[in-house]
Amino acid sequence: PIYLDYNATTPVDSRVLETMLPWFTEQFGNAASRTHLYGWEAAEAVEIARRQVARILGATEKEIVFTSGATESNNLALTGVFEASSKKHFITVQTEHKAILDVCAYLEKLGGEVTYLAPDTDGLITPQQVSDALRPDTALVSVMWANNETGVIQPIRELARICNERGVLFHSDATQAVGKLPVSVEGIDLLSLSAHKLYGPKGIGALYVRKGTPLNIQMHGGGHERGRRSGTLNVPGIVGLGKAAELAQQTLTQEAERLAALRDQLETQLLQQIPGTRVNGSRISRLPQVSNLAFEAVDGEALLINLTRIAVSNGSACTSASVLPSHVLKAMDLSDDLAHASVRFSLGRYTTEENIAEAISHVVAMVAKTRTDFLVM
Ligand code: PLP
Known part of the structure; x- marks a missing residue:
């Protein structure tokens, strides 16, 4: 992935x-x-x-x-x-x-x-x-x-x-x-x-x-x-x-610019193509290479399982008995459901434009699939 x-x-x-x-x-x-x-x-x-x-x-x-x-x-x-x-x-x-x-x-x-x-x-x-x-x-x-x-x-x-x-x-x-x-x-x-x-x-x-x-x-x-x-x-x-x-230190400025462009591409496309998507956290005061997105009406656990072609995470802490929603997102007033249905995308030195294009189409498809499964359940 x-x-x-x-x-x-x-x-x-x-x-x-x-x-x-x-x-x-x-x-x-x-x-x-x-x-x-x-x-x-x-x-x-x-x-x-x-x-x-x-x-x-x-x-x-x-x-x-x-x-x-x-x-x-x-x-x-x-x-x-x-x-x-x-x-x-x-x-x-x-x-x-x-x-x-x-x-x-x-x-x-x-x-x-x-x-x-x-x-x-x-x-x-x-x-x-x-x-x-x-x-x-x-x-x-x-x-x-x-x-x-x-x-x-x-x-x-x-x-x-x-x-x-x-x-x-x-x-x-x-x-x-x-x-x-x-x-x-x-x-x-x-x-x-x-x-x-x-x-x-x-x-x-x-x-x-x-x-x-x-x-x-x-x-x-x-x-x-x-x-x-x-x-x-x-x-x-x-x-x-x-x-x-x-x-x-040598590459900080260029890397920040390159990654912000890729992150913005990913974020804008997902916001546009997936209805009911929102950004978690300030979009102004934020690291250049992170996007944390909440997808409404999605079972977060099922989504992460379906996202097989990318390696991402959500902030949930898995304990033996239950999956707790992220304490960070909870502190920002997200509901348990939305916190569960949130995905953190974090890019880095080896992330390419092709990676981002592929990630976009995969996430769009898998959110749609998870929503359908969700409705059927
Ligand atoms: N603090 C923050 C904000 C982190 O993201 C991490 C990494 O998981 C840590 C502390 C822990 O760092 P380390 O894995 O070096 O102990």
């Missing part, structure tokens, strides 16, 4: 893989080995990657902590601040990824208090909402840069500015934004990212930590990463993340 699920994960770019390969075999050294060339070379490769990651964020090298991915980065950011601060109130948004919401639920168990801001029907929150929710005991505000399901981009700059003015730390889960949008850490204290969303390998990511941010360690051990995250460094992964960041 045609892969249109780049928000779930991306393939490793062959140039990234090539850069990584020697670090598995000939140059297998431990970056913490200080006594021989194997270690020195690995340490140097890590520092080159650190510079590449810092550069794409407008950060300095010392502010980059390598982790196992965005889930770990989010855990380190939120729990690290919670433990380091005497303030115990946090603010986040209902449409965050589980890797934020579940950490918040954990902090609540530890005695923290969390305010979950409700987005409007476009999936957006306002600076005013954050401003109103701030309290004297607020330690941190965490708002994702771009949503993984809808692509909706939050007004991060203004949110960060309010937090700066009020002396509250600001974290952003930028996993879906880095490599797709110009992201800079200006005004931001903590920022999470993950390599596998930008054509790097899985299981490696980073947390940006502004110099001087109080943060308790979550992974105790040998004192790697300036004591902030222990564990022998994943040198090939780190090298891959660095290369992936560099490549993304």
